[in-house]
Amino acid sequence: MSRPAAGPALPGRRAPLRVGNASGFYGDRFDAVREMLTGGPLDVLTGDYLAELTMLILGRDRLKDPRLGYAKTFLRQLEDTLGLARERGVRIVTNAGGLNPAGLADAVRALAARIGVPVRVAHVEGDDLSARFPDALTANAYLGGAGITACLRAGADVVVTGRVTDAALVTGPAAAHFGWGPEEYDKLAGAVVAGHVLECGTQATGGNYAFFTGHDVRRPGFPLAEIHADGSCVITKHDGTGGLVDIGTVTAQLLYETGGARYAGPDVTARLDTVRLAEDGPDRVRISGVRGEAPPADLKVGRARIGGWRNEVVFVLTGLDVEAKARLVRDQLEDALGKQRPAEVRWELARTDAADADTQERASAYLRLVVRDPDAGRVGRAVSSAAIELALGSYPGFHVTSPPGKGAPYGVFEAVYVRADTVPHWAVLPDGRTVDIPPAAGRAATTAGTRGAVVFAAEPDATAASGPARGGPAPDATAAPGPARGPGGPAAVAAADGDVPPGAQPSLDVLPADGGPALPEPLPPGPTRRAPLGLVLGARSGDKGGDANIGVWARTDDAWRWVAHELTAERLRVLLPETARLPVTRHVLPNLRALNFVVEGILGEGVAAQARFDPQAKALGEWLRARCVDIPEALL
Numbered sequence: 001m002s003r004p005a006a007g008p009a010l011p012g013r014r015a016p017l018r019v020g021n022a023s024g025f026y027g028d029r030f031d032a033v034r035e036m037l038t039g040g041p042l043d044v045l046t047g048d049y050l051a052e053l054t055m056l057i058l059g060r061d062r063l064k065d066p067r068l069g070y071a072k073t074f075l076r077q078l079e080d081t082l083g084l085a086r087e088r089g090v091r092i093v094t095n096a097g098g099l100n101p102a103g104l105a106d107a108v109r110a111l112a113a114r115i116g117v118p119v120r121v122a123h124v125e126g127d128d129l130s131a132r133f134p135d136a137l138t139a140n141a142y143l144g145g146a147g148i149t150a151c152l153r154a155g156a157d158v159v160v161t162g163r164v165t166d167a168a169l170v171t172g173p174a175a176a177h178f179g180w181g182p183e184e185y186d187k188l189a190g191a192v193v194a195g196h197v198l199e200c201g202t203q204a205t206g207g208n209y210a211f212f213t214g215h216d217v218r219r220p221g222f223p224l225a226e227i228h229a230d231g232s233c234v235i236t237k238h239d240g241t242g243g244l245v246d247i248g249t250v251t252a253q254l255l256y257e258t259g260g261a262r263y264a265g266p267d268v269t270a271r272l273d274t275v276r277l278a279e280d281g282p283d284r285v286r287i288s289g290v291r292g293e294a295p296p297a298d299l300k301v302g303r304a305r306i307g308g309w310r311n312e313v314v315f316v317l318t319g320l321d322v323e324a325k326a327r328l329v330r331d332q333l334e335d336a337l338g339k340q341r342p343a344e345v346r347w348e349l350a351r352t353d354a355a356d357a358d359t360q361e362r363a364s365a366y367l368r369l370v371v372r373d374p375d376a377g378r379v380g381r382a383v384s385s386a387a388i389e390l391a392l393g394s395y396p397g398f399h400v401t402s403p404p405g406k407g408a409p410y411g412v413f414e415a416v417y418v419r420a421d422t423v424p425h426w427a428v429l430p431d432g433r434t435v436d437i438p439p440a441a442g443r444a445a446t447t448a449g450t451r452g453a454v455v456f457a458a459e460p461d462a463t464a465a466s467g468p469a470r471g472g473p474a475p476d477a478t479a480a481p482g483p484a485r486g487p488g489g490p491a492a493v494a495a496a497d498g499d500v501p502p503g504a505q506p507s508l509d510v511l512p513a514d515g516g517p518a519l520p521e522p523l524p525p526g527p528t529r530r531a532p533l534g535l536v537l538g539a540r541s542g543d544k545g546g547d548a549n550i551g552v553w554a555r556t557d558d559a560w561r562w563v564a565h566e567l568t569a570e571r572l573r574v575l576l577p578e579t580a581r582l583p584v585t586r587h588v589l590p591n592l593r594a595l596n597f598v599v600e601g602i603l604g605e606g607v608a609a610q611a612r613f614d615p616q617a618k619a620l621g622e623w624l625r626a627r628c629v630d631i632p633e634a635l636l
Contacts (some may be wrong), residue, residue, distance in 0.1 A: 017177040020224035022048035023203030026054045026071050027227040032222050033077045037084045039238030046169040047094035048199045053607045056304045056411040058098040069099030083117045093169050097160040107161045120430035122151035123159040139303045141423045144266030146437045148172025152425040165265050167195030178229045182440050189270035189292025190231025197253045198223050202251045206243030210538035215244050232288040245283040250556040251592050255551025257542040259598050260587045273512040294444045297416040307412035311379040313387045315367040322365045325395035336386035342373035379407040411608030415545050435609040507569035508585040523562040527633045534625025536635045541621035546603045548617035553594040560593040575627040
């Protein structure tokens with residue numbers, strides 16, 4: 001059937017667009033929607049509910065009930081705020097639809113009818129590619145903001161999406177508001193940067209902030225962006241709310257869960273090395289100068305599957321001879337497992353004990369056993385029975401933090417890439433009409449900065465110009481090995497020195513592309529003092545599948561001159577021994593006085609696999625800040 005094209009831009013609306021955020025994850029502060037609607041003027045309120053782990057959770061929900069698969073919290077938040085949003089003319093845009101955006105859109109309509117609030121609801125679909133990946137629990141492409149734009153141009157008050165990029169929640173409304181076209185890359189890139197700052201909620205307003213001790217961040221307010229027609233914006237928050245917005249908090253969020261200078265997305269590739277920040281008054285930071293390039297030819301697909309079964313036992317070792325106690329129980333349990341030994345067995349001794357401690361807990365260390373296996377039986381009763389049977393015949397003071405269980409399934413997140421022109425994308429407008437959203441024009445020939453498998457589809461023929469059949473697999477889809485990981489651009493150089501341990505992967509040092517500002521002049525030699533890096537550096541870290549990034553930034557020009565030369569990829573490997581044998585890439589971002597390190601494979605198969613004590617690498621940056629180095633006294 002013939003489908004109408006997307007409507008025209010909203011006429012005459014060139015005033016700045018005020019976009020707020022009320023959720024950074026599924027489980028964020030429940031009353032944030034009301035806070036944002038009552039705290040000050042807004043045009044659009046967004047909510048980001050999706051993360052890699054969330055998709056796995058929603059996938060398991062959908063197995064129990066096919067009608068589910070969306071963030072139920074969002075509906076409860078609308079119970080007493082939908083009328084308020086309608087009264088104030090605030091449009092709501094959210095990815096809470098998860099795996100079932102049509103189901104959530106129907107639920108919002110039912111809620112609106114029940115509470116007597118007339119709203120126009122639209123939704124975006126096409127991201128579900130599970131038909132192409134039948135072995136996966138979920139498989140969803142990261143769509144751009146064009147479907148959201150079509151819904152808003154058609155008059156929607158509430159727009160529900162599935163798996164779009166987090167920044168699409170801002171690029172979609174901005175393009176609708178200003179009438180941007182799909183090739184206005186600089187403007188779209190500015191909106192992507194604004195969306196990236198907003199997407200994690202209070203992380204932009206003092207939450208999880210390295211220098212939190214200098215501010216009252218007990219209850220930070222949620223952020224908003226005043227977006228201008230040229231793509232620049234001001235990041236701020238409602239007056240009277242807690243926390244702070246300054247160059248440091250915005251820099252921290254800009255570095256969060258990013259890789260190289262080219263931040264590739266389905267709408268545009270934003271150049272993070274062109275971002276300029278400036279104070280614009282109390283709790284106001286202006287972002288300008290952002291350049292954009294064509295989006296890559298491929299779309300990222302987040303694929304989640306059940307990886308196997310996992311169990312965990314934590315032994316408490318109190319008082320003297322902690323190392324000997326750990327060796328004893330480890331030897332005993334390994335013997336007891338015998339032929340039933342799981343495929344993966346990991347031990348980690350955490351020396352949390354203090355000498356001559358004044359409480360029993362402070363006198364105790366923890367020995368953690370983690371096991372994984374495709375067979376549930378090998379991690380369940382076989383492990384828990386072996387552990388508990390040692391209770392009266394092992395080290396003195398034997399006890400565990402909790403009784404071991406029968407084990408549980410764990411998930412694996414994988415990123416694969418598919419050709420953008422093989423992915424359906426459509427908007428269901430408030431009147432029920434369906435609009436096909438074509439792929440962004442002028443796409444780059446390759447996907448920049450991607451890692452993992454790439455799935456290519458056969459070239460579409462001329463009769464398929466309107467896009468593939470809704471929800472169907474790409475014709476002749478075949479899997480092919482992905483491209484080697486690389487930052488792209490001619491400024492990538494291999495680095496190595498004597499600090500690299502034998503067998504370590506080579507590192508890369510990536511300078512700004514296109515002749516941008518490079519490394520500053522080194523700080524002149526002078527006296528130094530042994531001190532933690534965190535006295536002069538901020539940091540924020542996070543996860544992307546099995547990789548982690550660690551973004552660090554200097555607060556002064558002199559600190560930047562020092563750290564840009566001191567903190568190399570090899571130096572990072574020495575300071576963080578867990579990274580010693582892994583591929584590490586250092587990206588240099590002089591405009592932000594920042595370095596961004598990407599450590600490949602440190603998180604194994606992703607957050608749901610819980611391969612590491614800190615499975616999302618949230619505190620990896622804080623560990624780095626706590627490491628001591630020789631710092632110039634002039635900086636201290």
